[in-house]
Amino acid sequence: MKQTPDVGLQYMMELGIKPAKNADGILRQLRERVGNTRAEELAEAIFDRRDRSALGQKSAADNMNFYDLKNQDFESSITLSGAHDGDIFRKTCNWIDGHREAFGQTILDVGCDCGIISCFLAKSFPQSHITSIDLSKNAIAVARELAERLGIHNVTFLHSSIEALPPEEYDTVFSSRTVNENHDQLEGTTQFLLLTQQGKLCAQMFQQYAERLTSHVKPGGHLVTIERLERDRLFLGYCLALSDCHMNLCSESYQELFCRESGRDSRLQALYATKEGVCQQAEQTADFFYGTFQDQITWLPQHLDVEAELILELSAKELIRGVYLHNQQGARVGKLALYTSKYEEDDLFYYQGFLGEPVRLSRYDLARRDELIQFLSQELDTFAAGQITARAFQFLDGQEQPEPF
Numbered sequence: 205m206k207q208t209p210d211v212g213l214q215y216m217m218e219l220g221i222k223p224a225k226n227a228d229g230i231l232r233q234l235r236e237r238v239g240n241t242r243a244e245e246l247a248e249a250i251f252d253r254r255d256r257s258a259l260g261q262k263s264a265a266d267n268m269n270f271y272d273l274k275n276q277d278f279e280s281s282i283t284l285s286g287a288h289d290g291d292i293f294r295k296t297c298n299w300i301d302g303h304r305e306a307f308g309q310t311i312l313d314v315g316c317d318c319g320i321i322s323c324f325l326a327k328s329f330p331q332s333h334i335t336s337i338d339l340s341k342n343a344i345a346v347a348r349e350l351a352e353r354l355g356i357h358n359v360t361f362l363h364s365s366i367e368a369l370p371p372e373e374y375d376t377v378f379s380s381r382t383v384n385e386n387h388d389q390l391e392g393t394t395q396f397l398l399l400t401q402q403g404k405l406c407a408q409m410f411q412q413y414a415e416r417l418t419s420h421v422k423p424g425g426h427l428v429t430i431e432r433l434e435r436d437r438l439f440l441g442y443c444l445a446l447s448d449c450h451m452n453l454c455s456e457s458y459q460e461l462f463c464r465e466s467g468r469d470s471r472l473q474a475l476y477a478t479k480e481g482v483c484q485q486a487e488q489t490a491d492f493f494y495g496t497f498q499d500q501i502t503w504l505p506q507h508l509d510v511e512a513e514l515i516l517e518l519s520a521k522e523l524i525r526g527v528y529l530h531n532q533q534g535a536r537v538g539k540l541a542l543y544t545s546k547y548e549e550d551d552l553f554y555y556q557g558f559l560g561e562p563v564r565l566s567r568y569d570l571a572r573r574d575e576l577i578q579f580l581s582q583e584l585d586t587f588a589a590g591q592i593t594a595r596a597f598q599f600l601d602g603q604e605q606p607e608p609f
């Protein structure tokens with residue numbers, strides 16, 4: 205069998221990058237290369253950032269401070285990036301090498317940071333010219349030094365945001381891990397809706413940035429995007445926003461990159477999309493999303509969170525009984541519903557979603573229908589005792605709508 209060369213690993217070795225196994229490993233590498241004081245400053249900055257990000261507290265200013273600090277000098281930047289993100293770089297480079305058809309003569313790398321991926325693009329596509337931009341001036345200085353050390357001449361680094369870039373079009377626009385730093389806030393909540401409806405709401409968060417990225421793609425050109433959105437409503441929203449910008453998502457190019465990030469698992473979504481004359485229909489994009497993930501579902505009797513929502517979206521046939529739960533202020537705090545199954549005539553799905561708890565979808569035998577209807581009523585009685593009111597919804601043409609009062 206022909207082995208695919210691990211060009212990502214080769215490139216990491218060329219740069220002297222060794223992904224650290226954990227936080228101690230990062231600190232060790234930093235101490236060796238930049239001394240104790242600077243090592244501790246950098247390690248504190250990266251872990252503080254990671255904690256704030258997990259709590260949803262990371263702001264644009266935090267990002268800028270972090271990138272400027274990390275990129276104050278060449279050794280700090282490459283060592284920290286390599287130790288923390290080395291596995292991500294390796295897998296990203298391998299994905300790029302496996303999808304060479306998406307890279308044209310002119311390539312824009314948006315948010316290039318210290319230039320590790322930009323220089324890989326420049327080496328991989330010597331006939332192309334790469335324009336790489338970043339918000340951080342320090343990052344651009346490190347990226348220039350990296351290109352110089354590697355003897356690379358087909359890349360230009362510019363200190364610029366994508367917003368400030370002149371309206372030039374490129375054969376390929378490349379974005380790796382920038383979407384998370386550029387989306388808007390979600391207005392309202394997507395909770396307890398079907399996944400497609402959640403995706404449509406989330407699309408609003410990505411619309412402006414998707415327009416920015418894709419406005420630099422030539423007609424017929426490609427957007428290559430490798431982002432960390434997990435396979436959920438956010439990724440569906442991003443795909444819908446891209447479709448709205450006339451981008452045709454290439455299903456064959458889609459790959460989940462399973463990476464280790466200093467001892468933690470992280471999952472990136474890589475794909476490319478082609479700029480076409482027409483907007484893709486939301487339904488087609490949802491099909492892409494569902495088709496991509498369907499074969500990853502394990503058909504167990506119990507499902508949680510996005511998998512529960514995915515299965516419900518794909519498999520619900522008819523609603524037997526469904527209610528949204530509202531608190532005294534009128535806010536939706538949950539959903540209880542019982543559906544028949546499209547694919548398994550002998551199955552029922554019982555959906556339980558309560559604020560602050562993982563959504564749960566359970567499969568039962570159709571023979572237990574009456575028992576489950578009764579169980580749902582009992583659950584409602586318990587909620588009614590706690591001042592939670594139930595409002596019935598309808599399920600028509602695969603859409604949920606509250607019943608008129």
Ligand SMILES: C[S@@+](CC[C@H](N)C(=O)[O-])C[C@H]1O[C@@H](n2cnc3c(N)ncnc32)[C@H](O)[C@@H]1O
Nearest residue numbers: 271315316317338339340365366380381382385
């Ligand atoms: C998570 S890093 C990813 C770096 C690089 N693309 C990679 O995958 O290794 C995000 C980088 O994008 C830059 N960035 C974020 N938003 C940007 C924008 N609107 N315009 C230009 N650069 C941006 C940040 O300064 C940062 O260096």
